[in-house]
Amino acid sequence: MKLAAGYKAFWEAAHKNYPQQMSSDGLLDQWGMFEAIKNVVNADHSDRFAKPSERDWMISIYPWTFDKRSTKVGALAKTYKGLIFLKTPFDIALYPRLIWELQPRTILELGSYQGGSALWFADNMSVLCELTGEVHSFDLHTECIHDDARKHPLISFHQVDLSDVNNFDEDLLKTLPHPWLVIDDAHVKIFSTFSYLNNFLVSGDYYVIEDNPVRANKTIIDGFELIERSGFLIDTYYTDSFGANLTCAPNAWLRKS
Secondary structure (H helix, E strand, O other), rough: OOOHHHHHHHHHHHHOOOOHHHOOOOHHHHHHHHHHHHHHOOOOOOEEEEEEHHOOOOOOOOOOOOOOOOOOHHHOOEEOEEEOOOOOOHHHHHHHHHHHHHHOOOEEEEEOOOOOOHHHHHHHHHHHOOOEEEEEEOOOOOHOOOOOHHOOOOOOEEOOOOOOHHHOOHHHHHOOOOHHHHHHOOOOHHHHHHHHHHHOOOOOEEEEEOOHHHOOOOOHHHHHHHHHHHEEEOOOOOOEOOOOOOOOOOOOHHHHH
């Protein structure tokens, strides 16, 4: 598992060179560190991927209000390089893990807002990906996008009314390299958009649906039945890293089989 490579290397080096420090009271195992390392090394377990129908919609803590417990602003006040950056603390930790593991050549972001998250995704790709990738961000209200995001060489912004999938540039989508990471943060006809973009996805690509699954109403449940029939599984490594569905995309870190 790519995510566990660093942990595994440390584990092997410590055992080989400092076996006397590997006990529960050793200097290298402060506060039970090695139990946590074992959990990460073994994270690629057989039940990592689950069908939507096998999961409930319980959320440990609603992530959008989590950091309002000790502050007055919460996730909505986060910025990246001075631009509005609407991601929870948990998802800020999760996305770099996925980018490192998946090594996406293309990130499709649905919903650009000010361009802060596209800028963040592009910078993460620049640092974490072995091959150069590109971010394509789609929104109707592109006049709100800041120049600091527009000038990034890996980002392309597209003015698209996402309420109609026919507005996508099919020729563009056919040329974009895989693996893909699709992030739907637009909240506009999410399942018709999913069905359309699924035509361009290949095995191993990821599709993350932010915010809407929190509601878990009949529309969401029916939509996830469609997702399951389309051959997608929930990657529980991401949904449950910090607690059951402690993410803005509960049950919605999806991998195409």
